[in-house]
Amino acid sequence: MSTLRADCGSCFGLCCVAPAFARSADFAIDKPAGRPCPNLLADFRCGTHETLRQQGFPGCTVFDCLGAGQKVAQVTYGGVSWRDAPDTATEMFDVFAVMRQLHEILWYLTEASAKAPADDVAAALRDVEDRTHGDPRSLLATDVDALRHHVRPLLARTSESLRAGIRGKRDHRGADLIGAKLRRAALRGANLRGAYLIGADLSGADLREADLLGADLRDANVRGADLTGALFLTQFQLAAAQGDGATRFPAGLTRPTHW
Structure with missing residues (x-):
């Protein structure tokens, strides 16, 4: 599952920009969607990474994009950041939200395929993986709910078989x-x-x-x-x-x- 692990050094700080934050026990500030967190540095790294919990950002420490960030940055947009091409920013952030969900589905299917191999699980895994390599338009057109609906029984069957005894x-x-x-x-x-x-x-x-x-x-x-x-x-x-x-x-x- 190495491709489903976050590589922040290959991302554009998408999790620090795309989502909205609400001041709460998890975040010290309010931040609207699409606005960079004030802690985001010019090189897309976090300026308070080592002290996030102490600074009131425990929500940041538990977030994991499952590799969606670097996929969007390096594959979908070919290494060109939203700072270098501001006209792609809004689209990129929306694509990131879809990719994050696709990578979560990939995580579950990869585990199911490894623990209880089945042809339909393998086919679903290939389908979702192929979708993550699409262009922005095709990614934004993805019906994630329909994909989850299709995958859910496959995962349930895998779970039942693994826990049967x-x-x-x-x-x-x-x-x-x-x-x-x-x-x-x-x-x-x-x-x-x-x-x-x-x-x-x-x-x-x-x-x-x-x-x-x-x-x-x-x-x-x-x-x-x-x-x-x-x-x-x-x-x-x-x-x-x-x-x-x-x-x-x-x-x-x-x-x-x-x-």
Whole structure:
């Protein structure tokens, strides 16, 4: 999944310009969409990268474009930035929003293809990958919702097959588990798709092979939890949670620096 990892040095600071920020616990300022963050330097690097949390920007530290930024910068626009070609700025920012979603779908399909190979999954993976190499017009015309609708059952089938042999698994799809007390909970193989786990206490919980696609883990306590083999877990979900050196997670993800 190397192409699905952010390479900020090959991007144009798109995540610092394209989206809007609202002053909150995650961002210290209000910033409208399309306006560069005041911390963005001339070389597209962040001027407060090392102290973002201390400066009131924890939201920046958990964001991950999954490689969409450098794809837009270097492939879609051939290395010509929005500063060098201001007339492309608005379009580029809109393309970035689409590419970010396509790369998220690619992340899930790549994992599904590796863990439970199937012809229809491989075909969907090729289709989405091909779309990410389109020109701006074709990218902006992409019906991302339709793509998600097509891919969703493929991922669900993959999840079911991979968790089939786990006895006693729980189904918490879309459950409201905000602030839930789940310390040391037996959640191996659980279906937690789209579950709201904001601020939940999952310390020491057994989340091996749990399906976490779309689960909201913001400020969830996963200290000492075992997420080995968790399905469809992303780097930004991991970074949004609160873990420690004892937290275990799938290979291919990295321990967030703020843990």
